[in-house]
Amino acid sequence: MKIGVITYPGTLDDRDAQRAIRLAGGTPVPLWHADSDIKKVDAVVLPGGFSYGDYLRCGAIAAQAPATQEVVRLAAQGLPVLGICNGFQILVESRLLPGGLIRNEHQHFICRDQRIRVENTSTAWTNLFEQDEEITIPLKNAEGGYIASAETLKMLEAENRVVFRYLDVNPNGSMNDIAGLTNERGNVVGLMPHPEHATEAGFGPDTDIATRSGVDGLKFFQSVLKALVNA
């Protein structure tokens, strides 16, 4: 299975996303923001980073890129898309997901090992999790506060579209402790924490067993492979 990873100017976690796809058993395909040809990939990851410096609004400039436009078009046809951190911001700016992401409540960039709960396991990227499974993956952002109007929030909750919720601490002031969302169809998922940084033992978050041995993020990428096989 070929999974594309888009690199924008200022993208940082693209190689990490590619490594995670490889570790899950998929074939990563590097994609370039300026190219609307996304090489017939079976799914796309919009990785983390600071596309265009995150100036103006995070993800706003990247949302205009030819590759993003193509992803928006194909997402409507069911292409699985995962937006991580800056990728989530790009999805929001592209209107593939509702609401907005603003400056963290405490005003600082924050990097921490974050516990979250998986509340929707029917998406393309979460089907291997147990309902309400609690996992730990790194979080690192300065603009991760999720906001939306009261109606939007109500709709998201009613339609079970909140996929991930923060546990223990709400690290950025997100409404309803929202860490990640999906679209109506369940093929597009965006979240602030970074599953790709918890896919290789030795380089992930700490666990009770050993330093940096957490690999809870691996299931995101295995899930999409499974969804693609079943599709």
Next chain:
Amino acid sequence: MPKIIVEIMPKQDLLDPPGKAVANALKRSGHNDIVNVRIGKRIELHFDRPITQADLDSAGRVAASFLSNDVIEDVVAITKED
């Protein structure tokens, strides 16, 4: 230099963490009469020729579609300065 000035504010009923932080700091330093602070953007678009009505129209479109995000922000003013 001729310029068009676009002013954008966070939506009234949505959170504005930087504004809140500044409001708290002002309160701590005794400015009790300021009940609230909101922080938005002032974007200057510079031209090297006089600005036309067409420029203003086009700036309005850019302001609504790209410079601001209407889910979380409002364009509160578009003015020109010669």
Next chain:
Amino acid sequence: MPKIIVEIMPKQDLLDPPGKAVANALKRSGHNDIVNVRIGKRIELHFDRPITQADLDSAGRVAASFLSNDVIEDVVAITKED
């Protein structure tokens, strides 16, 4: 709601990375007449009573000393709105 609006821009000679990024994005989407973009702040100070001259004076001091950093920014306008 009565408010004082403080407008702050990056100093002219200094690099303004956000402005540069937006200018480039506008160029890419065909807005070739915009030669430069600068991005500053628009800060609203809200009051729950009419604004006095004393408020404006005090806002001027706060704008110069706290809301802006005079090493890299200029306060370009202080206005009130009732």
Next chain:
Amino acid sequence: MRKRPTNVDTVSDAIANDKEQPWKELGLKQDEYQEIKTILGRRPTSSELAMYSVMWSEHCSYKSSKIYLRQFGEKVTPAMKKDLMVGMGENAGVVDIGEGLAVTFKVESHNHPSYIEPFQGAATGVGGIVRDILTMGARPIAVMDQLRFGAPSDPDTARVVHGVTSGISFYGNCLGLPNIGGETVFDKVYQGNPLVNALAVGVMKHEDLKLAKASNPGDLVILFGARTGGDGIGGVSVLASETFDSTGPTKRPAVQVGDPFAEKVLIECCLELFYAGVVAGIQDLGGAGISCATSELASNGGKGMKVQLQNVLLRDDSLTPEEILMSESQERMMAIVPTKDLKAFKAIVTKWEVEYSVLGEVIDEDRLYINWGEQEIVNVPPRTVAHDGPVYHRPVEYPKYQDALNANSSKTLLRASAPAELAKQILAIVTSPNQADKSWITAQYDRYVMGNTALSMPDDAGMIRVSEETGLGITLATDANGKYCQLDPYHGAQLALAEAYRNVAVTGAKPKAVTNCLNFGSPENPEVMWQFKEATAGLADACMELGVPVTGGNVSFYNQTGDVAIYPTPVVGVLGVIDNVARRIPSGWQDEGNNIYLLGTTKDELDGSAWAETIHGHLGGKPPVVDLASEKKLADLIHGAAIQGMIEAAHDISEGGLAIAIVEAALRFNVGARIWLDEVLERDNLDLTAALFSESQARVIVSVGREDDVKFQALCEARGVPVLRIGVTDKASGLIEIKDLASFELNEVRKGWASTLPELFG
């Protein structure tokens, strides 16, 4: 549009008429100005004056430190040079780490700008050091930051702390470089002179090594990256006002604004240029901008250059040639490109949307010619600008206060003997700003990006995997103890090296090379110069003894307010190599029932300690005794034991002594321990205060699984490392229990330890 200036001071003007020049305002001495006239056989043009004045400044020419820095290159054995691919003098040193890979690393100061504008000062500090690493042909892979702030209680400290940490966070995070460690120290001596040092490290294949030289006549000189603007050139305004008509800008800003996004793009673009093989030489633009890049590239290559300064792409057309020559606009590079490769060069920079312009070409003549349109404004031998600057033998004087300071030992300070009192002291030190949890700062830094971070804060050193195939990795630690250096700069510098070396060793890596950033007061003060002389000698001697070469570094003088200098603060960074990062040793305990050993012996050494400072507000006496032979033995032992997988955790003992080391090892994973000190007290003949808080060197605590008990002790004995079992880990209790002394609830200790910085800085 502001207009491009035409009225410039040309070489023919300079030949035709002598005139008053503002050499003094530009920081030159009378004899230096005379020397320039002698070199040129005429007065300099104002552009030449701009170039010489900035290149001959302390910052660029190292004129006061040069004679001392030489010893880093001289006090070396052939064995130390063996893996050194590039030594002192280049943008950064390069070390062969095997498998065809090389590592380049360097630490640099950005102290003064970070006081004026903390956010931008610190941000551009990170940007600058990263470009140094990139210039060597390497991909930058991590950063670290070494910070010294004033007293936490001072009202100005919060401004600097917030600005500096968010500046480092912003720039480093946006570049996608994991921050893998650093230092944070508060002391009122740094009040008006905070220290902001930043370290960057990069990796490359041997064959990708690049040097900053222009050696082939005909090659093109290309400036690329950000446009040149009027920032960071406050100083040359005197020249601008002289040569420019009255409508022009008068005062340019003295600070620079960084654009990490532009730098990130520049990094990727440069690496692509390197791999394409289209760059014959490259230099980053830092201090002294184009003046530095042109003269150094030409001088290093033993050639000359012809440059058209009007080809420089500007943000502001009104910049004068002098200002363009000196502008310190960030995120720029200068490349030397063979004509035949121009097309390929263009394609790559265009792909990355990076602007460039061809400024001129390399010529086969020992001359740097710079033109402004038709007019010649610079005509100089490049070496005289870049390398043959003044060298000072500044007066040196033993400080008048030194003897009294050394005589004022901590021996007279009251020592507690009641267990409750000692327990209180432990907590006081654990929660003091200098020993407290640094997460408030480090949580603002991305430690995950790139997916190769094997160790970072709060472990003793940072560790990065450089080869995904073999697991080959590097370790980095930096240290400096200004108080020790104030008491004795020679040994203080050695103690900094010893601690960084030990911090690298406890991760299981082999220490390999050294960088340094020497932060001192004014070189014009003979007592400061004495400290500098002592510190450099101490460091060079210790490097020789430990067999680790200095590969590069940086000097920052004038860190003083009025007559009051900072403590001498030589930050020392040690690079280690580990053949597989999977064997790394963390600093905290994790398993149940492991034995805890104290390696090394403890002396009664409390002068300059955290105990003396926190409990008594005292600084005086002599720092702990340096014992490099023992450091080396200890490092070899840990390396040997790590290869056999015997050590579960290792944590070095430094500021705060054994007590703090125990607390830190427990807090790492929230695993407690039962500790007994009777044998230490007896063997080393100590009282409890010394056992808990002495800062004796060459000591480490390690935890070892029971099954390896006999083997480990035998290994220590065989290698002559003193070893004593002082406890066992205890996972379930949630306590640190020190026999006959006190029992600490880990959760309570953590609360105090973790809340200090948030309470101070929000």
